[in-house]
Amino acid sequence: MFKPLTRELNDLIERTRDRQLRLAVTGLSRAGKTAFLTSLIHQLRHAGVEARLDLLGAAREGRLLGARRVEQQDLGVPRFPFDQAMAALDAHPPRWPEATRGISELRLVLRYRPRKSRLFGSEVRELTLDLFDYPGEWLLDLPLLAHDFNSWSQQQRTSGQQRDEFFSQWHSAVTGLKPSDELDETRLAEIAELYATGLRAAREAGFSDLQPGRFLLPGDLDGAPVLQFFPLLGLDEHDPGGLAKLPADSLYATLKRRFRYYQQHIVKPFYRDHFQRFDRQIVLVDVLGALNAGPERFDDLSRALSRLMESFDYGQRSLLNRLFSPRIDRLAIAATKADHVTPEQHSRLTGLLEALLAEPIKDLRYADVPVKAFSLASIRATQVREVSDNGSTLTALRGTTLSGEPTLMFPGDVPSQLPTADFWARQGFDFTAFRPLPRTSGALPHIRMDAAIDWLIGDKLQ
Ligand SMILES: Nc1nc2c(ncn2[C@@H]2O[C@H](COP(=O)(O)OP(=O)(O)OP(=O)(O)O)[C@@H](O)[C@H]2O)c(=O)[nH]1
Numbered sequence: 001m002f003k004p005l006t007r008e009l010n011d012l013i014e015r016t017r018d019r020q021l022r023l024a025v026t027g028l029s030r031a032g033k034t035a036f037l038t039s040l041i042h043q044l045r046h047a048g049v050e051a052r053l054d055l056l057g058a059a060r061e062g063r064l065l066g067a068r069r070v071e072q073q074d075l076g077v078p079r080f081p082f083d084q085a086m087a088a089l090d091a092h093p094p095r096w097p098e099a100t101r102g103i104s105e106l107r108l109v110l111r112y113r114p115r116k117s118r119l120f121g122s123e124v125r126e127l128t129l130d131l132f133d134y135p136g137e138w139l140l141d142l143p144l145l146a147h148d149f150n151s152w153s154q155q156q157r158t159s160g161q162q163r164d165e166f167f168s169q170w171h172s173a174v175t176g177l178k179p180s181d182e183l184d185e186t187r188l189a190e191i192a193e194l195y196a197t198g199l200r201a202a203r204e205a206g207f208s209d210l211q212p213g214r215f216l217l218p219g220d221l222d223g224a225p226v227l228q229f230f231p232l233l234g235l236d237e238h239d240p241g242g243l244a245k246l247p248a249d250s251l252y253a254t255l256k257r258r259f260r261y262y263q264q265h266i267v268k269p270f271y272r273d274h275f276q277r278f279d280r281q282i283v284l285v286d287v288l289g290a291l292n293a294g295p296e297r298f299d300d301l302s303r304a305l306s307r308l309m310e311s312f313d314y315g316q317r318s319l320l321n322r323l324f325s326p327r328i329d330r331l332a333i334a335a336t337k338a339d340h341v342t343p344e345q346h347s348r349l350t351g352l353l354e355a356l357l358a359e360p361i362k363d364l365r366y367a368d369v370p371v372k373a374f375s376l377a378s379i380r381a382t383q384v385r386e387v388s389d390n391g392s393t394l395t396a397l398r399g400t401t402l403s404g405e406p407t408l409m410f411p412g413d414v415p416s417q418l419p420t421a422d423f424w425a426r427q428g429f430d431f432t433a434f435r436p437l438p439r440t441s442g443a444l445p446h447i448r449m450d451a452a453i454d455w456l457i458g459d460k461l462q
């Protein structure tokens with residue numbers, strides 16, 4: 001007797017038939033993930049009518065018929081808050097969707113006509129699209145798997161004076177502690193909280209290269225001992241053999257145990273249960289926000305991105321390849337919020353993103369992972385206006401600030417290469433955040449979402 005096919009087996013068959021695709025969106029906090037995924041879903045659902053998808057071949061050719069939301073496959077993963085995001089955009093006055101934490105998922109079924117139909121144009125096919133949103137901070141933890149507690153502690157000696165400031169309280173709490181000390185749980189939790197507070201304050205101030213990632217976005221783990229550890233300074237001055245012999249309740253042994261637990265039970269499962277199963281990925285970067293925040297934060301973003309991109313480096317000797325066998329076959333990187341600058345600046349913005357990620361892009365190309373850079377606005381919040389000034393015409397942006405002031409502004413020039421000291425001294429960058437535009441009918445206004453969607457799924461709609 002035949003056994004009914006299990007859901008997993010069904011999924012596998014659909015996948016090999018090119019009928020299913022798992023697309024993940026990531027980026028550091030506030031990069032624009034929720035806005036991107038909300039817009040992507042909205043654009044696809046409007047694909048049949050009132051679409052704004054000219055750069056997506058299947059839509060331009062009238063072959064994309066629409067998209068329907070269906071129940072997601074993994075019932076243990078929170079649902080992507082699409083309705084909440086739309087409700088915020090539809091409010092009076094419109095608001096941006098709330099910040100999110102952790103991973104979420106949504107499944108769409110797209111209906112399209114294949115380009116070359118065997119049935120004289122009447123054939124309709126379906127593509128099941130699983131969409132995921134997860135914090136890029138989680139990827140910052142991959143390199144942590146290559147360390148033991150000692151080497152990690154050594155590496156975490158924070159770099160940069162400005163950054164050190166945020167850890168001064170933690171620093172005074174740990175100065176004078178010895179690996180052999182016995183600390184009670186409460187004291188350990190307090191010191192760990194000082195460390196997490198330092199990380200959070202550094203992030204608030206615009207720093208990105210921060211570890212462990214879950215300390216910033218603890219989700220359900222808030223308050224759990226696995227998130228109560230921190231690096232120990234000066235371990236290299238101790239004899240490793242001596243450290244290894246310290247009793248289980250010593251400070252050193254306790255922190256080491258928690259670090260290891262974090263590696264095994266938090267970092268690894270994310271890669272094994274989620275990351276490894278994504279087919280395609282887009283990494284969003286708030287390049288303009290980092291330009292706005294000044295040179296030290298910009299450099300820090302660059303470091304964090306290189307670290308984050310290590311998760312996509314499948315070179316034979318990469319850590320990821322040794323631990324798991326990832327299989328993302330296409331990657332997009334995008335500078336978000338491009339509506340903060342005038343259209344002629346967009347190619348410079350893409351150039352700057354490519355410059356920022358030059359090393360990882362090179363590695364990815366070498367490893368034969370197709371990668372493409374974009375600048376886009378998921379939900380365009382400004383309008384372009386021509387303004388004449390003393391006989392010449394200037395391009396300006398019109399929008400409404402978050403506090404409700406209508407503004408007309410001439411944003412600064414975006415450097416197309418990594419900004420030099422001269423750029424920072426001369427000009428820097430200064431821009432205002434805008435409120436979303438009041439909603440009209442049809443799909444959400446955007447800039448080049450269609451180009452990104454085309455790159456990410458277009459080949460599956462042929
Ligand atoms: N002007 C403009 N602003 C945007 C756009 N996308 C995002 N933003 C701004 O960036 C903020 C963060 O966007 P989100 O989509 O919430 O970013 P996120 O990466 O999901 O953030 P977390 O959930 O906190 O990690 C929004 O509240 C907006 O202020 C865009 O296309 N245009």
Ligand SMILES: [Mg+2]
Nearest residue numbers: 033034099100
């Ligand atoms: Mg979000």
